[in-house]
Amino acid sequence: MAEQSKTIVVIGTGYVGLPAALLLAQAGYDVVGVDINENIVRAINEGVLLIQEAELQAIMETPEVRANLRAQSTPTDGDVFIIAVPTPLDDRKKMADMSYVDSAMEAVIPHLKPGNLVIIESTIPPLTCRERITPMIEQATDLVVGETVFLAHCPERILPGDIFHEIVHNDRIIGGINPKTQDMAAEVYASFVKGDLYKTDDISAELVKLMENTYRDVNIALANEFNAVAETLGIDGPQAIQLANKHPRVNILSPGIGVGGHCIPIDPWFIKEVDPSNSRLIFASRLINDEMPHKIAAKIRHAVRDLDNPCVVILGAAYKPNTEDMRESPALEIVHLIKEDGYQVKHYDPLVPELQYESLVQISQEADLLAVLVPHTALIEDLEAHRTEIEQVMRTPRIVRYQ
Ligand SMILES: NC(=O)c1ccc[n+]([C@@H]2O[C@H](COP(=O)([O-])OP(=O)(O)OC[C@H]3O[C@@H](n4cnc5c(N)ncnc54)[C@H](O)[C@@H]3O)[C@@H](O)[C@H]2O)c1
Known part of the structure; x- marks a missing residue:
């Protein structure tokens, strides 16, 4: 005691x-x-x-x-x-x-x-x-x-x-x-x-903490790169990653829409700050992950490129699934980029109090694209339970999950 x-x-x-x-x-x-x-x-x-x-x-x-x-x-x-x-x-x-x-x-x-x-x-x-x-x-x-x-x-x-x-x-x-x-x-x-x-010692403790989050960031960047290469080749990236993970000593993370929160996208910079010449992989990973919201915004644009004044419903604002935390959220950046293009954008997140909705069917009325950016478990269950009704009320029935 x-x-x-x-x-x-x-x-x-x-x-x-x-x-x-x-x-x-x-x-x-x-x-x-x-x-x-x-x-x-x-x-x-x-x-x-x-x-x-x-x-x-x-x-x-x-x-x-x-x-x-x-x-x-x-x-x-x-x-x-x-x-x-x-x-x-x-x-x-x-x-x-x-x-x-x-x-x-x-x-x-x-x-x-x-x-x-x-x-x-x-x-x-x-x-x-x-x-x-x-x-x-x-x-x-x-x-x-x-x-x-x-x-x-x-x-x-x-x-x-x-x-x-x-x-x-x-x-x-x-x-x-x-x-x-x-x-x-x-x-x-x-x-x-x-x-x-x-x-x-104190210096080791300082570096160890940063290594932990940098490890996550670099591995997410690797997953994002593998996914991009798979897309270039016209194959299913997440499935290819799953198959690679069948190797007993391989554990590739999941690709995503970018890295958010107030630790992983920030801490790697603190290593680069003290030793830039030995932080090239760390720096490259930061750039790769920071680029992801731009790539996803480009995919959303591509999905509605043939439509006149398309209405895009974005689902998810938190920085990761199953939390309401929006700090450094890539989803927010994607919404910002799409809005800058002049698209009609409606943005919801069932876990974020100010972005909640009554029903998915209601918010999907006349929409051209339902873009799922953050797959909260409850959101995905709701979406799957009402998929047919949702598609019936959309102007163009396109539901795409980006993560
Ligand atoms: N939240 C996490 O999951 C997490 C995990 C590991 C490490 N960290 C690190 O821990 C630190 C704190 O993070 P947090 O998430 O608790 O932040 P936070 O924003 O939740 O809390 C920090 C608090 O400090 C207060 N504050 C700021 N300046 C002050 C001052 N001069 N005197 C008194 N209070 C002051 C703020 O008002 C705030 O309430 C950060 O360095 C963060 O990177 C956070």
Whole structure:
């Protein structure tokens, strides 16, 4: 059981910070959640969870968590500071936008005392702990990182939608500049993680996190390339991939309409940022995946090329099936491209509150193309159950699944 006397201050209580804060409070720590968003602060103090996950809501309502967790808009003194603020891509420079981490650290530094531990959970480019955070701390205080104050990088691997299970059961990388730091950080996570904790140095931890999402991105790009080659040859790409996967040591991913979310299309750039000459495959993969929405938009145009003022119904806005999350969604980019062409476009997604519809039959009236961009399970089931009726009400009965 954790020491009740230790205070952990979690800066940034979004998808990553809040679940960690809840589990640390449940483990017995005194936890202060800090967020610049007043609505989030209020919700936490009222016991309301803005992330939709039943298990996390149940933890939020337990008496220990209600007693151990409070939220406020500025940091306070503590023993451990966990930074879980956004690190988006600076789209123009294709580099990490570190402004949120910088301001979180500026707010924490006045509270740092000898013996404190700072853990960065935000995804960061390699060398950030050594070349950015360490000088920030050492220039503003008398503290020496690794000796009188401790700095670790413990990246997060959670999957939104299954956060509770993943935050507890996933193995975790604990990166610290020296063994003492690693031991201190491991003690924090051991209070709620049931997966294995792997200790390493901070630079390795920074790179490992980026390697994980880059691995996915490069493999998706490979699937997209195979699919494109199959199309050139006039054969069924997904079926060819399935057949290749019958090899015992081959596991090609599925081709798609592009890569979305706020991790996979972003993190590979953080590797390129620190070592461009060794990131050629990573860079090429990013370009291939970023090009996909343009290719899909071209296919949609082609599907209705013979029609006058065609009406296109696009189904799916989320960045992947079975979520309402639209961050960096390729479907949104495709809709934007098609609208720019002057097509009549209607856009729906059964999981996104503002894009929901009454019935597929109703929204398909007089449509020329039903383009499925995001195959949510419920959407596909609904479509298959009513396919005949839908085709009857369309002006031109064309239903195409692009993913
Ligand atoms: N969501 C995921 O699935 C996931 C998985 C692994 C890693 N990550 C990484 O974790 C980090 C956080 O991601 P997230 O999804 O939790 O983001 P989020 O947007 O859900 O939450 C971040 C929170 O930080 C707050 N914030 C911003 N600046 C602040 C400041 N200076 N002080 C206090 N609060 C501040 C924001 O208001 C927001 O509530 C990012 O680096 C992300 O790449 C996210």
